[in-house]
Structures are given as structure tokens and as C-alpha cells.
Amino acid sequence: MDTLAQLRAGQLTGITRLDLACGLTEFPREIFDLADSLEVLNLSGNALSSLPDDLHRLTRLRVLFCSDNLFTELPACIGQCAALTMIGFKANAIEKVPAEALPPLLRWLILTDNRIVELPEELGDRPYLQKLMLAGNRLQRLPERLSQCHRLELIRIAANQLSELPEWLLTLPSLTWLAYAGNPLETEADVAALDATTSIAWTELRLEQQLGEGASGVIHRATWARPGQAATPVAVKLYKGEMTSDGSPLHEMNACITAGLHPNLIRVEGRIADHPEQQAGLVMQLIDPSYRNLAALPSLASCTRDVYTEDTRFSANVALRMARGIASVAEHLHDQGITHGDLYGHNILWNEHGDCLLGDFGAASFHATSDSLESRALQRIEVRAFGVLLGELLERIDSGLSDAERARLEALQQRCCQPDVLARPGFSEILGLLDIQ
Template identity: 45%
Template sequence: MHDLDVLKSGGYKGSGLVQLKLTCPLTEFPQEILELGDTLKQLDLSGTGLSSLPAGFGAALPNLKIAFFSDCKFKVFPKELATCPNLETVAFRTNGMEEIPEDAFPPRLRWLILTGNRIRSLPTSIGRCNRLQKCLLAGNQLRDLPDEMARCTKLGLLRLSSNCFETLPSWLFTLPELAFLSFAGNPCASPAVNGSRTAPGLASIPWANLEVQQTLGEGASGVICQGLWKQSPQYAEEVAIKLFRGAMTSDGNPADEMAAWLAAGAHESLITVLGRIHGHPDEDAVVGSEASQTFQGGIVMQLIPPHYTVLGQPPSLVTCTRDRFREDASLSVSCVLSMLTGIAGAAAHLHARGISHGDLYAHNILASSEDAHALLGDFGAATIYGHGSARNCGIEKLEVLAFAHLVEDMLGLVKEDQSASAQLQRELWNLHARCASPAVDARPSFDEVVEELEGLMGWRGMMRIPG
């Protein structure tokens, strides 16, 4: 974080500053920022209340690659960004933005964040953003996308949740690199249309029967705590408790995430939901209070043993749509095969229920190398799309590409002697090639992927439950 007074006095000029972050309220753009153009690559003015950019912005900042203006007051996307020759990542989350003029996007745009605005349409000129890989549009008022966007053939991740889509463009399911799609909270994904329901067998768990203990994790959609589910005076089960709170995330609405968790059902490679919480004190909060605006329900899940760890790390500003891994991360090829078989089975299970996970990444997988077992979690980008629509097969085969990325990433963690596992690795690379086919229709279904992986495992149709 930097100081506005130091900036105004010229204290950063000539210092070789690469990143600048201001958080103080701003009524106008500080012109002194333009004097840092020789070196400045990242500018973060989020939360400052800024609403416009000066003429000459792009010419003065030719090296700028990343610009964050979230939680500001830009009602119109500033056309000045189109003059930034190297700008790749742009964020205007929660600005109340209503309009994007034609030709407003920078020419090298890779990552566009427009979550939580009031945008009704995108300009046709987005079709010229041929480097666009990640586009976050959840929480707007979009009814369709311009056909010209079909030219964005590098697009790998698209978030459309909580908009107004009654149908999705057919060309979405021809994009060769689109692997991560979410569109929950739209009319085309409504429970009434798709018949979504809670999976059978889930308990209704009174809040009074839960004892919340330490926090395990906290994200944009809520908080997960370890706790006890007191099922009788004599018996209590250790569980994980997730309370859904907050407003729109980059993936969508937390309420849609909870609905997907509840509809997912049981599978050996899914984190198991045990029940839905009722009787939480915030359920009866006065309308208009902070609690009633933020609390969106809760679920009780199995508590994962501590020897399970997150398989990967989320993408960075550099990797954009691809996960990262620790340099010392390592798996045997037999372990990779076992984990992939389980995750493919979980994905097949979800799509059989008309659910797309939407975020099939290593960073959403908990893995135990000692058990050769993996668990898929985090339904923040999941969509209940139902059955009977011509698009269903396309949705599944988009996610098959995400699985191909996972195969590639996990094979990259194999550091054992190649000769001992060369044939198995060749088989997995061949499967990867089919799952990553640029022709979406040519990719196998998850059922076909599971059948092939089970064949490589040497067993078929058997549910493998780790000890």
C-alpha cells in the first residue's frame, strides 16, 4: 500500500516503482501516477471511489499490464483503457457499471472482471479480444452475448451466473478452449426449469444440535468450521459446518452453491454432505438487518482427515486459467491413475444428475497420497442444468476439457523412473489428447473416461472405498 501524500510530493517518481496501490478516497485521478509510466506495471485503485480516468492514460502508462478498479464508481467502462498497449488484466467488480462502449477494451486483454454490476449487454468489439482467456460476468443483467464473442477462441473460463439468460448461445459449446463455465441463477438454470432437488437421505439438522469449534477456512461464499453434531446424549460426530454468507462472488451466488451441494448426492470421491441446517438464529433475523441480508443457509459435511491436503494452488495473474503446484509436489503414476479414476467417477456422477461442477481444478481437490484417493469439493461455480436440453452433452464435454487439464497437471507431478511406468503414462497421455480435442463433440463423455481409467486400473464397475 502506498501513500497519496508521498505520491503527490513526487516521492515515488524515479524510484522504479512497478506496483502502485492506493486505498484512500479519491475524487479525481491523481495525475502524478502518469509520471510513473516508465516502470509501472500494476495499478490498484480499488475502493477509492474513482469514477473516471484522464485523457492520455494509455500513452502515459505504456507498460501497464494489470489495473484494478473494483468497488469504485465507474458507471461507464472507461475507453481510455483501450489505449493501453500492454494491459492484460482489468477489474471493475461492484462499480454499479451500466454501459460498456464499443472499442473500450484494451487490445491485449486476457482477464476481464466485471462481477456484480448492472451491465445489460457487451459490445460487439469484444470479438476482437482474441487473447481473452478469463471472463467474469456473474451478477449482471445480461440476457445474451454478442455472436462476435465466438471469435474469442482462447476463452478458457467464463462466469455467467446470476444474470438473465433464458438460453445460452450455441457457439459457447464450440469454443475449443472453454473448460470452466458457470451459469447458475439464470432462468435457463432455474429449479423450476430443471427439476433440481435435494438428494435423498440428507438429514435436517437443528442448529441447537451443533457445536461450532475452530475455523477451518473462510472464503467469499462463507465460512467452514470444525464442529460436533450431537445426535444423541451419548453420541456426537465430528463434522465440518459450512455457513453460507455474503453477496455475489466471482463464481455466483452462495445460495446456488448450497443448492448444488444439496443436490449432488453421495460418491466416494465427493466430499459428503450429511444434512442441511435449520433453526440458525439468523434465519429469523429482521428483514433488512445485516444478518438477514448475508446469511443464506448452512450444511453439515463430513470432516476430512488431516492427511488429505489440497492438490494444487489457484491460478495466478500470470497463469490465468491454469493451476500452480509446489516445486516439491510429487505423485507416483499409480497414485495419479487412482485419483483420476475417482475424480472422473465423481464428475460422471454429477453430470448424471444434471450438475456441472464448473471449477474442476486441482485446487478444489483434497488428496491423500498414502490412500491414493482424492475428493472433489467447492461447488461455488456449480450449475444445476438438469436434463432434456440439447446443450447437456456440450456442457459435459466442456468439463471433460477441464479434466484433461487435470490429467496434464497430475502427470507433471510424476517424478519417478519413467521406465517403470512408461506404458501407463503413454495411455494417460493418449486419454488426455482425446479429452483435450479442440473439436468439442469429439471428446469422450465422463462415463467413457471412467470406463477407460477403470480398465487401466484393472477393475471395472467396483466402488473403491479407502480404508
């Protein structure tokens, strides 16, 4: 983290990224001294409510973060920044988004956890728009001109006030990751499944070391001491209860439970009862330490694509075992009326044998289990996510795949990603086509 003193002393000359979080109430004019080099400006975690009208003087600025501030309107001056592609104003108090605030090269827009009721139609006139984060607002409709955004791949509209998914949304040729839980339009979760879930008393659990932390909660290793039984090692996830970029953590918990049992899912043992601070949580299967994440989260540069390490390589058997496992669990979820919404390598744990587990239900949504054009389209959108994953696996196979087998798998990958949503195969057909041995 940089300091205001360093900025004012001229010690940051030539930097490409500036991070300032020091209770700012006004934009420091000294930032303009960095105009020749500054590409990423992060002013999150301050008390700002406006930006200067001449912000466009930062001619190299590509990324602007102003989350956790006091803005009530997306500043119009942002739209004059010719090189700006990514904007993040999460967790402010924004009610209005003027069309003038949208820069021409906009690729990634984060307006999560605000008070927005309506977005301008001009948002659909941004041809490079690829990622749109709108969870936790008050939207009752989406701009119809978004139907022109043929590069849009990821959209988060969970926890709004949408009464229906527009037909054009389900036909967008590149849409791959969609989250819409917590809107009036969503099919309710299977309440019977939730009620039938085992309740685990907080007093039976003893937390040990922290295993990880995400946007929705913290995971600990723990022991579960049931009366009259030996203590069992488990994982405990305690939910933060705050709005995330995907949606509400409590919707994630419900989806985890409703998903049920599958070999490629992390088993849920039960829900935590009687937490002293009424914190929601799940007790889950403890994963063997031989499992690791398949990929890292997308970067500012990759936008919607996971980042793999240079040395990530697989044999054909391992890659195809993972592909079959993920296709199988996706089919299972769709049968339960659930779309995962975040089917990505970074949400997959795997080991050297190709065993894999799909996790992180933060973007999961419910849909009708009966066959309809809408449910079929929602499922085929997720098929495109699988197609992206299959392509990433194929790129990293270093042995054991003949030219004919590779051609068949590449043809399947292309079918999964074709622009005609309803023409994509379902997971049942995909599983058959993956059985090439």
C-alpha cells in the first residue's frame, strides 16, 4: 500500500499502479503528477464521494477501483477516460449511473452492493463489455440494448428485484457464467432438502487452523465430537453474511445442501446450529491434502479466463478423468434444478490421478427441473463454461492422446462453445462423447 506522504514527496514518480487507502475525503491532486505512467488507480476504502472533472488527464489509466467509499452516483468524468477498461465501485451507496460515466472501451464493470434501480440503455453500446457485476442492487429490469453485447461472458445479477430473465439474455452468444439467485424470478430451493439436513451443534465442534478464506466465508479444519463417538476430522465453513460479487452467502449455503451427494462434490455433513453469534455455517468433508486448485482466479488482464501456472501439464488419462468428472457433476446439478454459475478451473480441486471436486457455490442459482426453453438455455449456458474448461485441459495434455482423439475432443469443445445456445449438447451427450477409450 502506498502512502499520501510518499505521493506528495514525489517518491512515486513513474509507477504504473497506485494504492491509497488513508481516509481520503478528496481526490489528491498530486495523482496527476503520475499521468505519464499510471495505469491502475485503487482508491478503495476511503471516504470519497466525488472525483475531479479533469480525471481524463490520466491518459494511461486502464483500471479504476473506488469500492467502499461514499459515492451516491457513478461520476460522469469517468466516461472521458479514453483508455479506461475496468471500473470497480463495489459497496458504495450508488443510486444513479449516468450514461456519460461509461467509457468507450469498457470491458469490466463492478457495481456490486449498491442501490441502483435502473441502468442506462447506453451500457449496451459498449462493444467490448465482457464482465458485468451487479449483485446486491435494486434492479427491476436490465437494459434491452445489452442484447447487443455479444462479447459479454459473465454477468452477476443476484439479489436484485428482477421478476424475469429477459429472453435476449439467454441467447447471448458468449454468455458463460450467469448468477441470478435471490431475485423474485428464481425457483425456490427444495425446502424439504434443507429441513432434512442434519443439524450439528456448535458445542460438538472444535475449530483448529484456518484452511482458507473467500468472499463468502472462512474455512477451518475442525474436529466433530458426536456423543458416544470418536472425534472426526472435518472442515467448517462459517459464512460472513455479507454481499459478495456473486450474491448472498446464504444462497450459497442453500445450494450446497440442495446439491446432494455426488462423487465430484464435497460432501456436506450438516448445518451448524446454535452458533453463539448466530453465524450460519456448514460442516463438510475434510479434503485430502493431495488435492490442489486446478487454476488461479482470472487476472486484471485475463478478465474472464483463469490463470494456469506454466508447468501445469496432464496426461490424457488424467485430463479426461477430470473432464468426465466435471461433466458428470454438472449433469447431476442440472437434474436438481441448480446451475453452478461459476464452473471454472479455480473452483476445481484435483489430484495427480485425475480425481476432482467442484466447489464454491457462491454463484449457484435455482431453475425449474421441468424441461422448458428457459431451463434448457440456462443449462446450455453452463455447457459453454465446460467447453472453456475442456479447451484449457486440451491445451495442457502432453501425452497419451492420438491425433484422431484430439480432433474429436476439439470438435466437442467447439460444439460446447458455439454461439447458438440451444444447439449446444447437454451433459448427458457430452459424457458419451468423452468416453473415447
